[in-house]
Amino acid sequence: MRDMSAGPRVLLKRLRELMAEPLEPQERLDRIVRQIASNMVAEVCSVYVLRSDGVLELYATEGLNKEAVHTSQLKMGQGLVGTIAASAQPLNLSDAQAHPAFRYLPETGEEIYHSFLGVPILRAGRTLGVLVVQNKASRNYREDEVEALETTAMVIAEMIATGDLKKITAPGLELDLTRAVTIAANGYNEGIGLGHVVLHEPRIVVTNLLNEDSDKEILRLAEALGSLRISIDDMLQRRDVAQEGEHREVLETYRMFAHDQGWVRRMEEAIHNGLTAEAAVEKVQSDTKARMMRLTDPYLRERMHDFDDLANRLLRQLTGYSGRATDENFPLDAIILARAMGAAELLDYPRENLRGLVLEEGAVTSHVVIVARAMGIPVVGQATGLVALAENGDPIIIDGDDGQVHVRPMADLQKAYEEKVKLRARRQEQFKALRSVEPVTKDGKAISLNMNAGLLVDLPQLAESGAQGIGLFRTELQFMIASTMPKLEEQEAFYRAVIRQAAGLPVTFRTLDIGGDKVVSYLRSQEEENPALGWRAIRLSLDRPGLLRTQMRALLRASAGAELRMMLPMITEVSEIRAVRELFQKEVQHLSKFGHSLPRKLQFGAMLEVPSLMWQLDELMAEVDFVSVGSNDLFQFAMAADRGNARVSDRFDILGKPFLRILRDIARAGDKNRTPVTLCGEMAGKPLSAMALIGVGFRSVSMAATSIGPVKAMLLGLDAGQLAEELNAALDDVRSDEPIRNLLLRFAETNNIPV
Numbered sequence: 001m002r003d004m005s006a007g008p009r010v011l012l013k014r015l016r017e018l019m020a021e022p023l024e025p026q027e028r029l030d031r032i033v034r035q036i037a038s039n040m041v042a043e044v045c046s047v048y049v050l051r052s053d054g055v056l057e058l059y060a061t062e063g064l065n066k067e068a069v070h071t072s073q074l075k076m077g078q079g080l081v082g083t084i085a086a087s088a089q090p091l092n093l094s095d096a097q098a099h100p101a102f103r104y105l106p107e108t109g110e111e112i113y114h115s116f117l118g119v120p121i122l123r124a125g126r127t128l129g130v131l132v133v134q135n136k137a138s139r140n141y142r143e144d145e146v147e148a149l150e151t152t153a154m155v156i157a158e159m160i161a162t163g164d165l166k167k168i169t170a171p172g173l174e175l176d177l178t179r180a181v182t183i184a185a186n187g188y189n190e191g192i193g194l195g196h197v198v199l200h201e202p203r204i205v206v207t208n209l210l211n212e213d214s215d216k217e218i219l220r221l222a223e224a225l226g227s228l229r230i231s232i233d234d235m236l237q238r239r240d241v242a243q244e245g246e247h248r249e250v251l252e253t254y255r256m257f258a259h260d261q262g263w264v265r266r267m268e269e270a271i272h273n274g275l276t277a278e279a280a281v282e283k284v285q286s287d288t289k290a291r292m293m294r295l296t297d298p299y300l301r302e303r304m305h306d307f308d309d310l311a312n313r314l315l316r317q318l319t320g321y322s323g324r325a326t327d328e329n330f331p332l333d334a335i336i337l338a339r340a341m342g343a344a345e346l347l348d349y350p351r352e353n354l355r356g357l358v359l360e361e362g363a364v365t366s367h368v369v370i371v372a373r374a375m376g377i378p379v380v381g382q383a384t385g386l387v388a389l390a391e392n393g394d395p396i397i398i399d400g401d402d403g404q405v406h407v408r409p410m411a412d413l414q415k416a417y418e419e420k421v422k423l424r425a426r427r428q429e430q431f432k433a434l435r436s437v438e439p440v441t442k443d444g445k446a447i448s449l450n451m452n453a454g455l456l457v458d459l460p461q462l463a464e465s466g467a468q469g470i471g472l473f474r475t476e477l478q479f480m481i482a483s484t485m486p487k488l489e490e491q492e493a494f495y496r497a498v499i500r501q502a503a504g505l506p507v508t509f510r511t512l513d514i515g516g517d518k519v520v521s522y523l524r525s526q527e528e529e530n531p532a533l534g535w536r537a538i539r540l541s542l543d544r545p546g547l548l549r550t551q552m553r554a555l556l557r558a559s560a561g562a563e564l565r566m567m568l569p570m571i572t573e574v575s576e577i578r579a580v581r582e583l584f585q586k587e588v589q590h591l592s593k594f595g596h597s598l599p600r601k602l603q604f605g606a607m608l609e610v611p612s613l614m615w616q617l618d619e620l621m622a623e624v625d626f627v628s629v630g631s632n633d634l635f636q637f638a639m640a641a642d643r644g645n646a647r648v649s650d651r652f653d654i655l656g657k658p659f660l661r662i663l664r665d666i667a668r669a670g671d672k673n674r675t676p677v678t679l680c681g682e683m684a685g686k687p688l689s690a691m692a693l694i695g696v697g698f699r700s701v702s703m704a705a706t707s708i709g710p711v712k713a714m715l716l717g718l719d720a721g722q723l724a725e726e727l728n729a730a731l732d733d734v735r736s737d738e739p740i741r742n743l744l745l746r747f748a749e750t751n752n753i754p755v
């Protein structure tokens with residue numbers, strides 16, 4: 001390829017110098033346009049900057065009337081400049097005035113110029129403005145000139161991004177880059193988070209734009225691409241790929257992109273125009289993204305994410321920089337923004353600094369959301385496109401109640417939210433006042449309210465919330481945080497600490513529930529087509545008895561002299577419980593033989609999460625001391641709707657007839673068999689669904705600690721008998737198709753029950 005870098009190279013070098021000089025912003029911008037005009041042998045060079053009100057304002061010009069600066073304005077989509085901004089595509093015209101979008105601005109005096117070349121000023125795919133050159137003579141700008149102007153626009157993008165232009169922006173106006181953005185998404189965990197953005201996968205900001213030697217940069221790019229391709233092939237070959245959530249299809253797409261000659265050629269061209277390899281990757285990434293962001297086809301938009309991920313990987317290869325916030329610059333009020341995230345990754349962040357989590361994907365029962373809820377931080381999901389609109393450090397507000405996200409909020413909104421936070425704090429105080437009030441319904445039914453936990457940091461909430469115990473302790477979280485398998489002693493010490501901090505209140509330990517979407521990196525299993533239906537939870541434990549026995553030994557030792565409540569996840573057949581009991585007995589014998597003291601009492605329970613147990617209820621209840629419904633899994637299996645896939649997880653109503661009938665059957669079987677039945681899925685923590693649970697006969701539930709207050713406030717005003725009557729009648733009515741949810745809402749409203 002012919003090296004066309006000489007012209008642009010000189011220009012870029014000069015622009016870099018101008019950027020470094022101690023100049024006033026207007027002066028700097030004026031000199032920049034002068035440089036570009038002279039270098040490109042153009043009579044005109046102008047910069048339009050996009051304001052937050054969607055107006056493109058002329059910020060500097062060489063060649064047009066100077067009086068037009070800060071006066072001439074075009075709306076997004078209006079005129080040639082507005083068209084470029086709206087489409088994020090260059091326009092190269094030999095006769096500008098013949099173009100249908102041309103709009104004559106008399107104050108500029110541009111009527112004498114015929115040819116026109118304009119390119120968008122882009123940053124991370126966002127349009128920040130438009131850069132234009134014009135000539136009197138009618139001419140077509142060459143491809144390399146278009147390319148050179150695009151490269152130059154990167155320098156101006158940097159100038160805009162650093163906030164340099166703020167000083168020359170009229171008071172009361174703002175640039176688009178700093179525009180306040182609000183996205184309506186879904187609230188996954190209530191609460192309001194005020195803080196600053198931390199991008200989970202931060203964009204790498206390339207500061208070294210200008211190359212010294214394009215051949216060397218071409219080589220660097222080729223090497224980085226080579227390593228990238230090898231790493232993708234490696235990932236494709238690794239059997240654990242599926243477990244990491246990086247599906248084969250995505251990796252195949254990555255591979256396709258990584259070998260895409262068009263992509264490589266465009267990056268090489270940018271290098272020939274004077275950019276470093278990393279700046280070339282960023283430029284092409286930004287151009288492509290800007291174009292793809294305008295696509296409406298969801299499949300292609302999804303591919304944009306893949307392409308973006310891939311370009312980021314390439315940038316990391318080239319810069320050796322992860323872009324992660326380091327401990328020193330990690331904000332004290334961090335709100336994490338991610339496209340998707342594993343539960344363990346969230347736990348990597350300093351918990352005391354976390355004020356919220358926003359996901360572009362995810363569903364309300366996905367594990368990262370459960371972990372976030374256990375941590376008590378507000379969560380918003382399905383915030384499509386948010387990551388591209390935010391920068392690390394941007395002020396942000398997330399509202400987990402109504403699902404709104406506000407990036408760079410206006411001062412009055414910020415104030416309103418601060419007020420809201422104060423109000424919530426007051427409401428929390430009111431719930432706190434309920435802490436020692438007995439959870440008894442208006443008609444005298446005692447309801448046991450317990451909390452879910454999984455980390456030691458959850459424990460203080462036991463006393464604060466007034467929960468009667470821990471109804472679900474997710475032991476797998478300790479395994480998910482660790483980088484290697486926790487040893488017997490570590491497990492024992494951990495359980496001991498939990499029991500000690502529970503200060504005599506009962507703790508129900510669930511044995512390891514890994515597999516599915518709960519990934520434990522050091523426990524690799526084979527790739528599975530359907531991990532949720534695969535080798536997980538008790539299945540894995542029974543196939544790896546050493547693992548289960550170690551855990552049971554740790555639990556037995558930690559509960560010496562006390563009560564041990566243990567429950568088994570994902571039971572499908574009652575025989576599985578018997579198999580675990582056999583292993584458990586061996587552990588008991590082993591400990592007695594070596595003189596260890598044993599728990600004073602053992603309560604053996606099973607989780608009801610697999611629908612097959614519905615037809616073994618009597619056998620199940622004969623076998624165990626208690627049953628705990630895992631409604632998250634039971635609902636996903638009963639409705640055949642993946643709990644982690646937002647497209648289907650909200651499709652069916654958890655308060656619909658089928659599921660409430662299932663729950664009622666379980667509660668009735670519990671009564672009949674005199675087996676305590678509880679429920680520890682997410683629905684227990686929502687006042688309306690907790691009310692429904694009481695209506696179908698549940699007298700015990702377990703939920704996130706923060707839900708105890710609201711659920712208690714609900715039940716204190718509830719006549720459980722009256723609700724049961726109305727609810728049962730509706731559930732038995734085979735002719736009515738009125739949603740049960742409506743009945744429940746109406747019941748709450750007429751009886752003044754806070755839900």
Ligand code: PEP
Binds near residue numbers: 370472632682
């Ligand atoms: C459930 O499935 O409802 C449950 C409580 O278990 P987990 O969410 O940990 O799968």
Ligand code: MG
Binds near residue numbers: 609630632633
């Ligand atoms: Mg479960």
